[in-house]
Amino acid sequence: MSVSRQPGIAHPRLPLPEGQPEDLAAFQQWLSDAIPMVKALGISEASRQGEALTWQLALAPNLNDKGTGFGGALAAQTTLLGWCWVTLWLRERGIARDVVVAEANQRFLAPVTGDYRLICVPAEPQGPAQLANKLAERGKGRIVLTQQLYCGETLCLEASGSYAVLPPR
Template sequence: MPQPQPQRTPGIAYPPLPLPETGRDDDMATFQDWLQKAIPLAGELGITDMRREGDCLHWSLALAPGLNDKGTGFGGALAAQTTLAGWCWLTLWLRRRGLARSVVVAEASQRFVAPVTADYRLACFPADAAAGAALAQSLRAGGKGRIILRQTVFSGDTCCLDASGRYVVLPAANGRL
C-alpha cells in the first residue's frame, strides 16, 4: 500500500538527501523517490526510469500523464520535464563531488519539432564538453557557478523536442547548502 506523501509547506525547504559516500554514485531509485517528495510535481510527470551514462542523464517517460486534448504530449508537461531533468543533472553532478548546494534554473527554452505520440525518452547533457570542468573551476574560485545543459526528447526514432537551460549553483550560505 502506498504511503501518504508528507504535506509540503510553501516557504519551508524539504530536507536534502544525504550525500552518497565519497567515490560512490547515487542510487537513482533513492534519488527519484526523494525527488518525488521534494518536488511533488515530479511524481506526476510520468518518469518510469532514470539512469546516468557518462555525462548524460536519461529518463524514460510515460505519455499518459502528459496527454493534451489532441492525444499527444502537452507542451507544458514536456517543458517541465526538460527543466527538471536539467536541475536533476546538476544536482546529481554536485552530489558525485560531495557538494550539497542549491541549484536554480535561470533560463530555459524549448523548440518543439514533432508531436510526442507514444512513451518517450529524454536525454540531458552539457551543451559543451568542457562545461563540467569550467563549472568546477568557477565553484572553487567563487562559490557560485553556471552551466548550460541541453535536453532532447525522442519518441521512437523521432526527435520531438530540443531544449536548453542555464542552471546556477548558488554559493554556500553559512556553511549550509
C-alpha cells in the first residue's frame, strides 16, 4: 500500500510484531512508504544476523558523474541503516518510539565500483544493554552504531552515528 506523503504529517507507525520475528520485507515496504527516497536507493535485500543488520544494494541508482558510488547517497544509506537498526531493535522489544539521528560521520576509503553491502552493528558490545537501561531509567536514550560498506571484499566506507530514542509522546 503506497500512501502519498505530505510535509508536516507523520506517517502511521507499522504495527509492532507482537512476539513474532520481524518480517523484514514488510518493514522494508513500510519504510519505502514512510520515507519516499528509500524506493530509489537500490536496496535489494535486508537481513539480520545477531547484532548485525545488513543491506545488499545496487550501484546503478547511486552512481555519481564518475561512474562510482555517489558519496551523498552512500552517506544517506549509512544514516538510514542505523536508524533502521535502532527502530528494529525497539520493535523486537515491543517498544514503539521515535528514533532520530543525533550525529553522523563518514570516512570514504575507496570508490564503490559495483553492487555493495552495508553492515550496521553497535559500536560497543554493551551498547544495546546500556540503551535498554537508559530507556528503563529515563524513558529515553542513545546508542552509537557503526556502518561498513563493502564492494566485494574491499572496505569502501566506514561510518558511525549516534541515534537517540525519544521519550514517549
